[in-house]
Every structure is written in C-alpha cells, then in structure tokens.
Amino acid sequence: MAKQYLLTPGPTPVPEIIQKKMAKPIIHHRTTQYTEIFAAANQVLKKVFKTNSDVVTFTSSGTGAMEAGIVNTLSKGDTVIVVRGGKFGERFANICNAYGVKVVALDIPWGTAPDPALIQKTLAQNKAAKAVFISLCETSTATVYDVQKIGAVVGATDAILVVDTISGLLADEFKMDEWKVDVAVGGSQKGLMIPPGLAFIAFSPKAEALMAKSDLPKFYFDFKRYKKSLAASDVPFTPAITLEIGLKQALAMIEAEGVDTFIKRHRQDAEYVRARTKAMGLSMYSKAPSYAVTAVNVPEGKDGSALVKACKAKGVTFAGGQDTLKGKIIRIAHMGGINRQDLEDALNVLEGCLKELK
C-alpha cells in the first residue's frame, strides 16, 4: 500500500520508534518500572509547558482536561468570560453551562484573535468574573491567540486565565509561568506525536488557591487525587499504560531536539506551507495564523469538500472546515510527527488536485 499522509490537526502521525515502544509486552502500573516512566514524563512535560507546576496526565481526550480546568477551580453560579472564536471556545462555554457556571460570552469573528484590550474591558465590566477562557490555537479556525498579552491583562485581576493549548502546544510558542497562565490544558495527539487518549493539565498557585474554594462536583477529573498520587509516585486510577510509554519516548525525542528547536522547526514548516499555498493562489483564512495548522480559503466557486476528497483519494488526508466553514477552507496541519518531506509530498498532491478541480 502506498504511504498515507495524515495532515489533520490531530491525530497526527506517530513516529515508528514510538509505535514500536508502545507495541512491547504490557507492564503493570503499580511497579517501579512504570512509576519511573511517568515521573520522567512529568519532568519533561514541565519543560514543554514551561512551568514549575506539576503537569498531571488524565486518560481521556482533551475535552476531559478542559472539563477538569473548570470543575477543579470554579463553583456553581460563578461568572466567567469565555472567548468564542471557534468550536473549541464554544466547547469551554458548553462545559461551563453544563456545570451551572454563568458564561459571559465574548464572541469574536471566526478566524480572528481576541483583542487583549477587549478582554480588559470585559473584565472591568464583569468584576465578579472568576476566570477567562481562551485557546492558544483555536483549531477550528487555525488561529493563534496572543496569550502573553492576554495573560498580562488577566494577571492584573483576581481572575484566572485558562488556556486550551491542545493543538497549539509545541508549534505555537507557550510559556505558562512567564505569561501568567493559571490553567493550561493539553492533549496527546497533536504536537506530542502520540495517539489520542491522554490529556494534560497544570495549575498555577493562583489557580490552586481558587481550587480550595471550588464546590463543583468531581471525581475522575479531581486534580487533587492526581497530585496526591504523583507525590507518592503513584496514579489514582489505572492509566493508559501503552500511551504513557509512547509519551515517554516522544518526550525523550523532544528533549533531545530541544523544546525550542522543536518549536522553531514547526514554525519553519508553517512558513513553508504558507509560501507554497500562496504560490498556488490560495489565500489565508485566519487573520492571525497559527504555526500548528494553516487554514486556506478554497477558491471562489470551488467545492472544498470535493477538494479534500480528491486529495484523500491520492492518499493525503487534510481537514476541511467545520460548521459554517464546511467546504470553504482546507486545514493543513504541520505539528507533531508531520515532517517537511510529508508536507512537500502532500502539497504537491494538493496542487495537482486543485488544478484538476472544476
């Protein structure tokens, strides 16, 4: 079978060396062999998130960690500000609604990043707001948010800043502590190069102070259980052992390359994709393009879904647009295990399909 190219913003291709590690005979999780694996992973995850806080791992999709960011810090009836500029901002709002947390929705046009001044104004108008929710990269629109500037704004208030870094991490720059981020949420199947099934979360001391007052019910996603276990080199519930083994291998590779070098390489890949698509006459959809994934507009009068389908028939999987963007954009990921050669090959296919498309 010819090589298949998976260039969607998650899952991303898993390097063969990681696949092989995960395919070894399974081990038990209450053993030194396993605790060494996740202790090592935790240490490198801190470097990836650029934080001194513990980064704990859940067995869940990224949404589980988004929920954990809410249920561990907030109380019923609390007011929060949620930036809604795409599907994942909406998800934060939906989870808050499910838990009886009042959402002040800050709706911005899809494909744009929120103006930090607007967040400052909204905070001033909602002094009771306990938290502000944003994404690093809003995956549905391939847009990067200015977390640093928003962190400066939110950090000057009593509110905490919760950031979904799921798709942006390790492609778009992110510095949890320096940028005054209080809750950072990540996932396994993007920049971290492993299959979906693990999610990550870290809390700042400011968030932990709020945690002490939180009354939302939780058990499986109760951070305190994980933190307590971590201190005892243990896990509260049976973890996804094979994925954790893959994570350790992925983190070792990232550390060997250097976190910043890894990020820089993906930025260069993003720039390559931007240049190639521009040369094909495709315009950028996002006003603030992410380095994790690029969204290009499908030319006027052409059917984006047919284009995605034509590429897929030639072995290249891109993501189309979601909801109102269906058929209008194509999203090309350049994160995690996607390398330059994959991008060259895949963009050649895109170029060919574009010409053939009626």
Add this chain to the structure above:
Amino acid sequence: MAKQYLLTPGPTPVPEIIQKKMAKPIIHHRTTQYTEIFAAANQVLKKVFKTNSDVVTFTSSGTGAMEAGIVNTLSKGDTVIVVRGGKFGERFANICNAYGVKVVALDIPWGTAPDPALIQKTLAQNKAAKAVFISLCETSTATVYDVQKIGAVVGATDAILVVDTISGLLADEFKMDEWKVDVAVGGSQKGLMIPPGLAFIAFSPKAEALMAKSDLPKFYFDFKRYKKSLAASDVPFTPAITLEIGLKQALAMIEAEGVDTFIKRHRQDAEYVRARTKAMGLSMYSKAPSYAVTAVNVPEGKDGSALVKACKAKGVTFAGGQDTLKGKIIRIAHMGGINRQDLEDALNVLEGCLKELK
C-alpha cells in the same frame, strides 16, 4: 530477555496480533474507515454484555464509566444503596459522595458476596433508594456476586441496578438484559485483552427513564452525547483510536471463539488454578470465588509481599492484597489474554518460591 508473565487482575497481557494491529499507522476518526471499526465493535460489545442496548465507549479508565453510571442517572440528594465488600464497592460510594448522592452503605465482610435477601431488606427499609450498586467481580477480594439473584430482587422495585463488570466480564457469566441489570460498566484491560484506556457503559430502558430526570452535572461522561453521535456513526470527542482498533481485533477473536466458549475456557482455567493452589496447600480467600481472578491466603507466618516479590524476580507478576489484605493474600488472574500455558508456568514459579520462602 526471558518471557515476563503478567497475571494481575488488569492490565492483562495483550495478544501479539492485537499489538500489531494497534502499531499500524494511525488513521483519522472522522472517516468511514474508523466509523466502521467502532460500529463493528459496538455490535460485538452487545453480545459480550448480552444486551440489546447500545454499549458506548469512553476514553478513560474504568472509574470514568463508574462515574458515568452515577452522573447520568441520579440527582443531587438522591439516596442509593451501595454494597461495600472491597475497594471497588467503596469507590462507587466515594463517587456518590463526591456528587452529593446519599449513600446507604451495605457493608459486608471482605471476601464474601452480598446475600440477595439482605439487599431486599435494605431496599424495603429505604423505599426512596433510586439505585443499588454492586460488582460482578469485586476485584480486590476476587469475589463474584450473584448478579442474577440480586437483579431479580432489584428488578421488582423502582430502583435501578448498577453493576461494575470491569474485572468479571468474559470470565464470570453476565447477562445484562436477562438478569435485569440497568447499568453495566466495563473496562478494556481485563477480559477484553487490550491495554487500559477504554471504558464501556450500557443503560437499560429503565435506566434511561431515570436519566431523563437526572440533574447531576456532566459533560465528558454525558451518555446522551455519545448515544446521539453513535446514531450518526460519529463520536463526540476524539477517541483513543489505537485502543479502539485493538478492541475491534480483540472482539473479532472473541466472536470467532464464541462468547460462551471464551467464558467457559476461562472458567476451566480458574478451576485449574484452584486445583493447583490447593495441591500446594494454599486455601482460598474468597467465600464466593470469581472465575476471573483467584485469591489465595498466604500461609500463616509467611510474608505475602515477599512472596510476590520473589515471584516477580523470576519473571512472574501476581497481585498482592490491597489495604488490610496487604501481605495476606495473593491474587492470580486468569482472564483475557492469560492462557493455560502462562498459568502452568507461573504456578510452577509460585510453587518453587513458596518452598523457598522462610
């Protein structure tokens, strides 16, 4: 390296053919290729649970599905009866407590199964009780509960019966619909022969009726989202794709052997373990031994933890006792991918270590 034997009650060894399937290049989850995989898995899972209800899959450890059984059916302030005869009965109670559900604890001596008449009496004394929580196999004590008789008792009331089948499924007999079980919870790393990371849940029509009134907050574990997605051949959140691929392979193997034949084979393995350990002079810990895992008492004056350690040094991993049973019992699993040859080899090691133990 010599073969390592993992005979703990989860995780269990993953057959090589399943490992290989999971190690193939990853695919995207919003594709026909993937939806066919999970639709096929759902069909066989129904046969495994012996139910006409949909069995949905969460990316989580089994505890996540236990929580889902609670948050999808109950409301704040509800009263429930929880049988506590080991660590996993306790867990159901702890989750209920976390959500403000009042627990009538039916504490029974560890290593015994609850008397259905006692459950009937407790239900009569607590007419407002909305649910009864039990295990099929209480893993911590290797004890099987008489789900059929308890189902007959609970089925005659308005309460629902919630059963944790995580470790018992596919070794101890289980018939969800026929036995009037309303909520069945399962996990991937036991009888199903795949690594940890997936959990399963099915609801009876009686449980779904209660679900309509449930006011406990939920999002990631909200069954309605999964059911709605399933009807559209979709998943609400990115699933643990590689584990799901392994699941499909495992279920194909189980279906080829026949669910009942698979269960019978494990019962025969359990009987073999009972006979061999009896011949070694080891007595059974449980008064109602499960066919999934056998717990034997460590001989008086001997240190069970040292025995487990000695076996581990020879490549055989058994589980010891938990909490008050630490050092007092050894648990030998004979579920999922553990085969007769593994058991023969491992019991030979146990026999040798037992003789050498001071």
